[in-house]
Amino acid sequence: MTTSRAPTTSPDGATIIGESVHIRGQLSGGEDLHVLGRVEGRVDLERTLVVAQSGIVKAEVSVKNAVISGVVVGNIHASESVEITREGRMVGDIYSPRIIIVDGASFRGSVDMGDIANMPSRNPSAERTRPTPIARPAASTAPAAARPAVTAKPGSKPAPAPAPAPSPAAKPPEKALEKAPERPAEPARPAVVTPLEPPAAKGLPQKAQKTRVIVKRK
Amino acid sequence: MANTVIGNTIVIDGEISGDEDLTIRGTVKGKIVLSASLIVENSGTVEADIETKNVEVSGNVTGNITSTERVELKSDGRMVGDIKAPRILIADGAVFKGNVDMER
Numbered sequence: 001m002t003t004s005r006a007p008t009t010s011p012d013g014a015t016i017i018g019e020s021v022h023i024r025g026q027l028s029g030g031e032d033l034h035v036l037g038r039v040e041g042r043v044d045l046e047r048t049l050v051v052a053q054s055g056i057v058k059a060e061v062s063v064k065n066a067v068i069s070g071v072v073v074g075n076i077h078a079s080e081s082v083e084i085t086r087e088g089r090m091v092g093d094i095y096s097p098r099i100i101i102v103d104g105a106s107f108r109g110s111v112d113m114g115d116i117a118n119m120p121s122r123n124p125s126a127e128r129t130r131p132t133p134i135a136r137p138a139a140s141t142a143p144a145a146a147r148p149a150v151t152a153k154p155g156s157k158p159a160p161a162p163a164p165a166p167s168p169a170a171k172p173p174e175k176a177l178e179k180a181p182e183r184p185a186e187p188a189r190p191a192v193v194t195p196l197e198p199p200a201a202k203g204l205p206q207k208a209q210k211t212r213v214i215v216k217r218k
Numbered sequence: 219m220a221n222t223v224i225g226n227t228i229v230i231d232g233e234i235s236g237d238e239d240l241t242i243r244g245t246v247k248g249k250i251v252l253s254a255s256l257i258v259e260n261s262g263t264v265e266a267d268i269e270t271k272n273v274e275v276s277g278n279v280t281g282n283i284t285s286t287e288r289v290e291l292k293s294d295g296r297m298v299g300d301i302k303a304p305r306i307l308i309a310d311g312a313v314f315k316g317n318v319d320m321e322r
Contacts, residue, residue, distance in 0.1 A: 018222035018238045025232010025248055031225045041232055 019054050027059075035070070053087050066096075068105075075109075226261050242277070260294060273303075275312075282316075 014032040017023060021037035028044040035055035043049060043057065048065040051057050055070035062077045068088035076082055078096035086104035095112045221239055224230060228244035235251040242262040250256060250264070255272035258264050262277035269284045275295035283289055285303035293311030302319040 014223070015225035015228045015244070016221065016223045018236065018240075020238045021222045021234065021236030021240065023230060023232060023234045025230060027228065027230045027232075029225065029228035029244065031227045033225075033228070037222070037236065046227075 017055070051088070224262075258295070 014034055015029065016034045017037045017039060019036045022040075023038070024040045026042045026044075027033070027039060028042075030046040032048045032050065033043070033045055034050045034052060035057055036052045037054070038056045038058075040058045041060075043059045043061045043063065045063040047063070048067065049057075049061060049063045051066070051068045051070040051072055053069045056073075057071070058073045060074050061072070064078060064080045066072075066076050066078050066082045067085065068083065068090055069085045070088065072088075072090040073092060075093045076090075076096065078094070080096070081098035081100065082094050082096045083100040084090055084102060084105040084107055086102050088102075089106040091108045093109045093112065095114070097114050099111055099113060101107055221241065222236065224240070224242045224244045224246060226243045230244070230246045231248055233249045233251070234240065234246065237253045239255045239257065240250070240252055241257045241259060242264060243259045244261070245263045245265075247265045250266050250268045250270065252270040254270065255274065256268060256270045257274045258277040258279055260276050264278065265280045267281045267284075268279070271285065271287045273283055273285050273289045274292065275290065275297055276292040277295065279295070279297040280299060282300045283297075283303065285301070287303065288305040288307070289301050289303040290307040291297055291309060291312035291314055293309040295309070296313040298315045300317040300319065302321075304320060306318055306320060308314055
């Protein structure tokens, strides 16, 4: 990581645990922490934990934000967000209002995004344009808007258009028979499929608040 | 080379080991084992037994230092504990209480 290699540029900004350094015990603080080496035990931060690609953290982690490009074994409690990048690997549970797991990341554990019942409805497009100010402090709204929604790929499923559904019903039955070969093509359209298959977010409240998420590298 | 820095607000309670330079601006309690240099800056506080190659103290150190090369107490450094090292420098203004052993 280029930023961590130049500690002189931000002398007060961040703490860096270098590649060959191994810390065992408790670590707490009010600033960003970049881990390029190894930390075992417990990490409590008021700001961001960054686990670089070479970094290994085996600890109970309690932070505001976490960005994982290395290895984390242990549970993470984040008051704001947790992001597992493409290179990141994690085993443990995540408790955070925002969780981002990028394609290529590897994760085993449970995810808890908190009070889902009180969250605004997960209309993906609406969430993107209007980040929820209720759950987060105002300062974070800007980056929040820029990031993709947690469960991801909301754009691919626009709200089900009412048009396709009535159209087959409006047709006379005979014509429907004539058009039989065309019919199989219709279910393939995402607009028809989506109402049958509710988006992932809709299922969450029923499944309590714990969900098993496994993302494997392709 | 990536430098390890323990920032101002950071508190570590436990053991730190490594093969690279370590700069402490925050607080470390426990034990430090390094095969390189340890720098305790003005704002740094160390309550630990220290085993390193070099030590440079501008902050507060409580504990024993065993160094294979050199220990330097700068003018604003304060140290309580024993020092064992072949070369020991104590600058004017430094505060030190403890034993010194320069045997090689």
